[in-house]
Amino acid sequence: MFLCVKFHMKYICIIFVFVFLPSVYAQEVSYDSRKNHFIIQNNLGEKTEYETPFYILRSEKEYPKIVIDACIHGDEVAGAFACDSVLKYLNVTEGTVVLIPRVNIKSFNQGTREVNIDLNQVFPGNFKSEIYEERLAYDFMKLIEVLEPNVVINLHEAWTRFNESLYERQKDKSFGQVIITNKDTFPVFLTNVLANINSQVNDKENVFRIQYFPYKPNHSMDNIIEKLKTPSYTIETLRILPLDERITYQIISILAFIEEAGIKFTYDR
Numbered sequence: 601m602f603l604c605v606k607f608h609m610k611y612i613c614i615i616f617v618f619v620f621l622p623s624v625y626a627q628e629v630s631y632d633s634r635k636n637h638f639i640i641q642n643n644l645g646e647k648t649e650y651e652t653p654f655y656i657l658r659s660e661k662e663y664p665k666i667v668i669d670a671c672i673h674g675d676e677v678a679g680a681f682a683c684d685s686v687l688k689y690l691n692v693t694e695g696t697v698v699l700i701p702r703v704n705i706k707s708f709n710q711g712t713r714e715v716n717i718d719l720n721q722v723f724p725g726n727f728k729s730e731i732y733e734e735r736l737a738y739d740f741m742k743l744i745e746v747l748e749p750n751v752v753i754n755l756h757e758a759w760t761r762f763n764e765s766l767y768e769r770q771k772d773k774s775f776g777q778v779i780i781t782n783k784d785t786f787p788v789f790l791t792n793v794l795a796n797i798n799s800q801v802n803d804k805e806n807v808f809r810i811q812y813f814p815y816k817p818n819h820s821m822d823n824i825i826e827k828l829k830t831p832s833y834t835i836e837t838l839r840i841l842p843l844d845e846r847i848t849y850q851i852i853s854i855l856a857f858i859e860e861a862g863i864k865f866t867y868d869r
C-alpha cells in the first residue's frame with residue numbers, strides 16, 4: 601500500500617508494511633527527501649493503556665544499531681524532549697538509531713515517576729501481571745530482544761550532583777551528570793564517550809563522570825545486559841539545572857554514544 605502526500609512542497613511517501621518487525625500490526629514507514637534514513641514508526645504496547653510510539657531511523661546499512669530510551673521514570677523529562685530533537689534533526693547515513701522517547705507514557709502524561717510501581721525495578725517484567733508496569737517491562741524487553749541492537753542507552757535524571765564522599769557512602773544511589781555502568785572497570789567505549797561529552801560541557805561544574813552502580817536483579821539496565829547480552833549504559837542529568845540545559849546535555853550525550861557506536865550521521869540544527 602502506497603500513499604504519497606504533498607507536504608511543505610516536498611513529497612513524502614508513506615508505505616504501510618508488515619515485514620520489518622514480527623508484529624501483527626501495521627507499521628508506518630516514512631521517507632523524507634531531506635534525510636538519508638527512512639523511519640519505521642510503531643508502538644510499544646500496541647492497543648494497551650500504555651501504548652507509546654518508537655521510531656527506527658534506518659539507513660540502507662542496518663548496523664551498527666543503537667537504542668535510546670527515555671522516561672522509564674515519567675517525570676525525568678529532559679531525555680524525552682532530547683529524543684524529540686534528535687528525531688527531528690538527526691540524519692543517519694549509516695546504521696540504525698531507535699528512539700523510544702516516552703517508555704512510561706502514562707507517568708509522563710501525569711508528570712510522576714510512576715503510576716503504580718517503579719517501572720525501573722520490575723524487570724524483566726511479567727506479561728500476566730495485573731500491574732501494567734510489569735507488563736510494560738516485559739514488552740520492553742521483548743522489543744529490545746527483537747531489535748538486536750549493539751548497545752542500549754537509558755536516559756534518566758537525578759536530583760543530587762555526583763559527589764565523591766556521598767558516593768562512597770551510597771553506591772546504589774543515582775547521581776546527576778553521570779554515565780552509569782554496572783561494571784567496575786570502564787571500557788574504552790565508555791571513556792571515549794565521556795571525553796566527547798565533556799569536551800562540549802563549558803561549565804566545569806557540570807562535567808560528567810562515570811558512576812559504577814552495583815548490579816540489581818530487577819533493574820532495567822542490568823536485565824538488558826544480563827538476559828539479552830547487550831551492553832547498556834544510563835545517562836543521568838542533574839534535575840536542579842534549567843530544563844533547556846538538561847535537554848542540551850542529553851542531546852550531547854545521545855550523539856556521543858551514537859558516534860562511538862560507529863553510526864555515521866549529521867546533526868543539523
Ligand SMILES: [Zn+2]
Binds near residue numbers: 672676756757
Ligand atoms: Zn530515573
